[in-house]
Amino acid sequence: MSVSSKASSESAILSALNANNPFERPPVxxxxxxxxxxxxxxxxxxxxxxxSVFSALKKIQNADSSLxxxxxxxxxxxxxxxxxxxxxxxxxxxxxxxxxxxxYASADKYGDLxxxxxxxxxxxxxxxxxxxxxxxxxWQEIAVLxxxxxxxxNKASATVPSALGLVRKFDIAYQKTRAQGKDLVGDLTKxxxxxxxxxxxxxxxxIVWTLSExxxxxxxxxLAGEQLEAQDAIDLRLPPNNKTEExxxxxxxxxxxxxxxxxxxxxxxVVCFDELDTIAADKNGxxxxxxxxxxxxxxxxxxxxxxxAKGVLMLTVMIPNTWLHVExxxxxASEKISAHGKPIDLEYLNSETVKDLAxxxxxxxxxxxxxxxPTVIFPLEEDVLTTYGxxxxxxxxxxxxxxxxxxxxxxxxxxxxxxxxxxxxAYQNALTQFDPDELNDNxxxxxxxxxxxxxxxxxxxxxxxPIEGVTxxxxxxxxxxxxxxGRLNFKVIGQENDESxxxxxxxxQETHGLSVGAGFRRLLDSKTFGFxxxxxxxxxxxxxxxxxxxxEYYQQLVSAGGEWVDLTAEDIKPLFALQYVYEHHEKFxxxxxxxxxxxxxxxxxxxxxxxxxxxxxxxxxxxEDALEGDELQRxxxxxxxxxxxxxxxxALSADDDAVExxxxxxxxxxxxxxxx
Amino acid sequence: xxxxxxxxxxxxxxxxxxxxxxxxxxxxxxxVPSGKPYASALDRLTESEDLAVGKKxxxxxxxxxxxxxxxxxxxxxxxxxxxxxxxxxxxxxxLLSWLREKNVGFSASHSNGQAPSDSRDGNxxxxxxESYEDFSKAALSTYDRLNRDYNLGDLVPIYRIRREMGDRxxxxxxxxxxxxxxxxxxxxxxxxxxxxxxADQLEDSVAIPGGxxxxxxxxx
Numbered sequence: 089m090s091v092s093s094k095a096s097s098e099s100a101i102l103s104a105l106n107a108n109n110p111f112e113r114p115p116v117x118x119x120x121x122x123x124x125x126x127x128x129x130x131x132x133x134x135x136x137x138x139x140s141v142f143s144a145l146k147k148i149q150n151a152d153s154s155l156x157x158x159x160x161x162x163x164x165x166x167x168x169x170x171x172x173x174x175x176x177x178x179x180x181x182x183x184x185x186x187x188x189x190x191x192y193a194s195a196d197k198y199g200d201l202x203x204x205x206x207x208x209x210x211x212x213x214x215x216x217x218x219x220x221x222x223x224x225x226x227w228q229e230i231a232v233l234x235x236x237x238x239x240x241x242n243k244a245s246a247t248v249p250s251a252l253g254l255v256r257k258f259d260i261a262y263q264k265t266r267a268q269g270k271d272l273v274g275d276l277t278k279x280x281x282x283x284x285x286x287x288x289x290x291x292x293x294x295i296v297w298t299l300s301e302x303x304x305x306x307x308x309x310x311l312a313g314e315q316l317e318a319q320d321a322i323d324l325r326l327p328p329n330n331k332t333e334e335x336x337x338x339x340x341x342x343x344x345x346x347x348x349x350x351x352x353x354x355x356x357x358v359v360c361f362d363e364l365d366t367i368a369a370d371k372n373g374x375x376x377x378x379x380x381x382x383x384x385x386x387x388x389x390x391x392x393x394x395x396x397a398k399g400v401l402m403l404t405v406m407i408p409n410t411w412l413h414v415e416x417x418x419x420x421a422s423e424k425i426s427a428h429g430k431p432i433d434l435e436y437l438n439s440e441t442v443k444d445l446a447x448x449x450x451x452x453x454x455x456x457x458x459x460x461x462p463t464v465i466f467p468l469e470e471d472v473l474t475t476y477g478x479x480x481x482x483x484x485x486x487x488x489x490x491x492x493x494x495x496x497x498x499x500x501x502x503x504x505x506x507x508x509x510x511x512x513x514a515y516q517n518a519l520t521q522f523d524p525d526e527l528n529d530n531x532x533x534x535x536x537x538x539x540x541x542x543x544x545x546x547x548x549x550x551x552x553x554p555i556e557g558v559t560x561x562x563x564x565x566x567x568x569x570x571x572x573x574g575r576l577n578f579k580v581i582g583q584e585n586d587e588s589x590x591x592x593x594x595x596x597q598e599t600h601g602l603s604v605g606a607g608f609r610r611l612l613d614s615k616t617f618g619f620x621x622x623x624x625x626x627x628x629x630x631x632x633x634x635x636x637x638x639x640e641y642y643q644q645l646v647s648a649g650g651e652w653v654d655l656t657a658e659d660i661k662p663l664f665a666l667q668y669v670y671e672h673h674e675k676f677x678x679x680x681x682x683x684x685x686x687x688x689x690x691x692x693x694x695x696x697x698x699x700x701x702x703x704x705x706x707x708x709x710x711x712e713d714a715l716e717g718d719e720l721q722r723x724x725x726x727x728x729x730x731x732x733x734x735x736x737x738x739a740l741s742a743d744d745d746a747v748e749x750x751x752x753x754x755x756x757x758x759x760x761x762x763x764x
Numbered sequence: 765x766x767x768x769x770x771x772x773x774x775x776x777x778x779x780x781x782x783x784x785x786x787x788x789x790x791x792x793x794x795x796v797p798s799g800k801p802y803a804s805a806l807d808r809l810t811e812s813e814d815l816a817v818g819k820k821x822x823x824x825x826x827x828x829x830x831x832x833x834x835x836x837x838x839x840x841x842x843x844x845x846x847x848x849x850x851x852x853x854x855x856x857x858x859l860l861s862w863l864r865e866k867n868v869g870f871s872a873s874h875s876n877g878q879a880p881s882d883s884r885d886g887n888x889x890x891x892x893x894e895s896y897e898d899f900s901k902a903a904l905s906t907y908d909r910l911n912r913d914y915n916l917g918d919l920v921p922i923y924r925i926r927r928e929m930g931d932r933x934x935x936x937x938x939x940x941x942x943x944x945x946x947x948x949x950x951x952x953x954x955x956x957x958x959x960x961x962x963a964d965q966l967e968d969s970v971a972i973p974g975g976x977x978x979x980x981x982x983x984x
Contacts, residue, residue: 166955365957408980409957412917433982436952478947479972482955489974 107517110453111491148399157393160402162426165434168484186221188356196363200570201370205340213312217600222251227298238279305601345390439477518665534577556704592619601636608641622650651706659698774805776839784858789825923968953978
C-alpha cells in the first residue's frame with residue numbers, strides 16, 4: 089500500500105516519543121531474563137565474542153581426541169558493557185539451531201557459597217527445565233536422544249518419534265507396558281547403559297523419567313540433588329537422597345561432573361558462569377569469584393568425554409580486574425578457565441554501533457506504534473551520534489545518554505499544563521508502556537511491588553491508615569540470605585489489631601515445578617525467615633500441576649495460614665507506571681512531594697488490588713481453578729524403601745543374555761506402543 | 765651506625781638538611797649531623813664549592829650554591845642513596861618539601877644523567893608535547909613501559925600515565941588527545957572497579973563525553 093510506504097507525520101512521531109521515551113526503559117538483561125524472549129539485539133556488536141563460542145563448539149564437536157572435547161572461554165567486560173546481553177544471544181542461538189544445551193549459573197543467586205557444588209547442581213537442573221529447541225525441555229531433549237539411540241541400537245530401522253510425540257505418549261506407553269508387568273524405564277535405562285557403560289545408572293534412569301508428564305518433575309527434583317519423599321523414590325526407583333546439605337554438597341561435584349559428561353555425549357553443552365563479581369564470600373573468606381573459578385577449574389579437570397561426544401564448553405564472564413587477579417595469582421588455573429586462549433574483551437560502542445543501538449531501539453518502538461520514521465534514527469541526528477560514539481561509551485551509558493538527548497529534543501513539545509495534568513499525562517503514558525514479558529521477570533516484579541509498599545510507608549497521609557486492617561511498620565530483606573538463594577523477595581511487617589504480622593513475599597512466575605517448589609519450601613519455612621505467613625505471588629493462569637511437589641506445598645501453605653495471591657497485569661501495571669513517574673520526576677517537572685500527594689489522592693497505593701490482597705487475611709482455601717492435571721497414582725504401594733536399594737542394585741547389575749534379550753523384546757513393544 | 769655512612773649518604777643528607785632550612789646562611793650545628801663522616805663530608809662540600817661559606821659574628825655560616833643543588837638532586841636520584849635506619853621527622857619533612865617543591869622532582873634534568881626521565885618517553889627527552897602525533901607516540905610508549913615494568917596485565921591506570929607525562933602538556937590536552945587515541949582504535953578506556961581508588965587518582969583519570977569516568981587504558 090502506498091500509504092504505508094510513506095513516513096508518518098513528524099508531529100505524530102514526536103508526540104508518540106514524548107509519551108514513551110523508548111530509551112528510558114531499556115531491556116536490561118539480567119539473571120532470569122537470560123531465558124526470556126523479547127530482545128532487541130545489535131548483532132554487529134560483540135559478534136566476535138559470540139562467534140568465538142560457536143566456532144569453539146564446532147571445534148570440540150569435530151575433535152578426534154576426547155581431551156579436546158572439553159574447553160573453556162572467558163569473556164571480560166566492565167559492568168554495563170553487555171555481558172549478559174551476549175550470553176542471552178548465545179543462549180537463543182543454541183535454542184534456535186538446536187545446536188546445544190545451555191546451562192546458566194549465576195553467583196548472584198548463590199546464597200551460601202559453602203554449598204557451591206550443590207547450588208551448581210541445582211542450576212544445571214533448573215537450566216535444563218527451560219525450553220530447548222523442539223518444544224520440549226532441555227532435559228527431555230537429552231532423554232529423547234538417549235531413547236532414540238537405544239531404540240536404533242535395538243533395531244536399526246526403528247522409527248523414532250519426534251521429541252514432542254515421545255513426551256506426549258510416554259506415560260501411556262509406560263502404563264501399557266506396566267500392565268504387562270514390565271518396567272519400561274528400567275528397560276530403557278538398561279539399553280542406554282549398554283551403549284554408555286560408564287554412565288551412572290541412576291542418573292540415566294532419572295533422565296529417562298523426565299519424559300514423563302506425570303513423574304518428570306520429581307525426576308528433575310532428584311537430578312537437582314533434592315530429597316524425594318520415600319514413596320516417590322520407590323515409584324521412581326531412585327535412591328531418595330536422604331542427605332544433609334553438607335553431604336549433598338560433598339557428592340555434588342562428582343554428580344555435576346557426571347551429569348555434564350553424560351549430557352555432552354548427546355549434545356554440546358555450554359555452561360555459563362555469570363555474576364562472579366559479587367561481594368559475597370565463603371566461610372574461608374574466599375570471594376565469590378574465587379569460589380566460582382575454582383569450581384570451573386575442578387569441572388574442567390573432572391568432566392570427561394568419549395571421542396564421539398559433542399563436547400562441553402565452559403564460558404566464564406567477569407570484569408577485567410577479576411581476571412587480572414586470577415592470572416597473577418594462579419597462572420595454572422587461568423589456563424583451565426580459559427583454555428581457548430586469552431580472554432575475549434567485550435567491545436564498547438563506537439560511532440557505528442551507537443547508531444545501530446539507537447536504530448534497533450527505535451525500530452522496535454516505531455513498529456509497536458505503527459509509525460514510519462523518515463530515518464531510522466529520527467529524531468536523532470547522525471553527526472551528533474557519530475561524535476558521541478567516538479568516546480566509546482558502554483551500551484548502558486549510551487542508552488542513558490540517548491534517553492536524555494531525546495528528551496532534550498522533545499522538550500519543545502512540552503506544553504505548559506498544570507502539575508496535575510502533567511502527572512495524569514505522564515502516568516497514563518507510563519501505563520501504556522507495560523510489556524507483558526515483564527510478567528516473566530520475578531525480580532523486576534518484586535522490585536516494583538516493594539516500591540509500592542515502601543512508598544506507603546514514606547507517605548505520611550497513607551502511612552498510618554490501615555489497609556485491610558494492617559498498618560505497615562517496616563519492609564525488610566529476607567534473612568538469612570544464605571538460606572534463601574534469591575528465591576523469596578522481601579518481608580512486609582505490620583500491625584493487625586495489636587498483633588504483629590510479618591508476610592514473606594515470594595514472586596514465583598516460573599512455569600516448571602523445580603523452581604516453584606524451591607520457592608515454596610522457603611515460603612513454608614517461616615521459622616528460618618521469621619515471618620508469620622508466606623505469600624506466593626504468582627499469576628493464577630500459571631497453573632500448578634497436581635503432580636508437582638508444589639501441589640502438596642500449596643496445601644501446606646494454605647493450612648499454615650499463607651496464601652497464593654493472583655498476579656495480574658492489570659494490578660501490577662499501575663505500580664510499574666507509578667514507579668516510572670517517580671524515577672523520572674524531574675523530566676515531568678514534578679517534585680517527589682507532589683507525586684506523593686497525587687499517589688495519595690488518586691488512591692494508587694492504598695487501593696491497589698494486589699497490595700490489598702497481600703495484606704488482607706488469607707481466605708484459607710486452596711484455589712482449585714489454579715491447579716491442573718491429576719494427582720500422582722502410586723506405582724508401588726506395597727514396596728518398602730529399605731529393600732529399594734538392594735533391589736535397584738540387583739536390577740541394574742543383571743546383565744546376562746537372557747535378561748538382555750528380554751529387555752530388547754520389551755523395547756520392541758515400547759517402540760510399537762509409541763508408534764500408535 | 766657510622767660505618768654504614770657512605771660519602772654520598774653523608775653529603776646528600778647535609779645538602780638536604782641545609783636546603784630545607786628556613787633561614788640560610790646557617791651555622792653547621794643547624795644542619796650537619798654529628799659524627800666523623802659528616803664532618804669530613806662538610807669539608808669536601810666546602811672544598812668543591814657546593815656550599816658557599818660566609819662569616820657571621822665570627823662563626824662560619826653556610827648556604828647552598830648552584831652546584832650543591834645539582835649535587836643534591838643527583839644524590840637523591842642515586843639508587844645507592846638509601847636510609848638504613850630510622851630517621852627523624854626533620855629529614856623526612858625535608859624530603860617531603862623537596863618532593864612538593866619539585867613536583868615529584870624527578871625531572872632534575874641538570875643532574876648527572878641518572879634521572880629516569882631519559883628512559884621514560886623513549887625519545888630521550890622531556891620536551892613538551894605539542895601535537896596529537898607526539899602525544900599518541902609518547903602515551904603508548906609510556907603505557908608499554910608501565911605495563912611491562914609493573915606487570916599490570918594490560919590494564920594501565922590512566923592516572924599513572926598522566927603523572928608520567930604530566931609536566932609535558934596541559935591537563936586538557938591530555939584528556940582530549942587520550943580520547944582521540946581511543947577514537948582511532950588504538951586503545952580502549954575502561955571503567956573498572958573504583959572501590960579502592962583515591963580521590964586524586966580519580967581526578968587524574970578521564971571522563972568520556974556524556975559518560976562516566978574511565979580509569980584504565982587497554983591497548984588494542
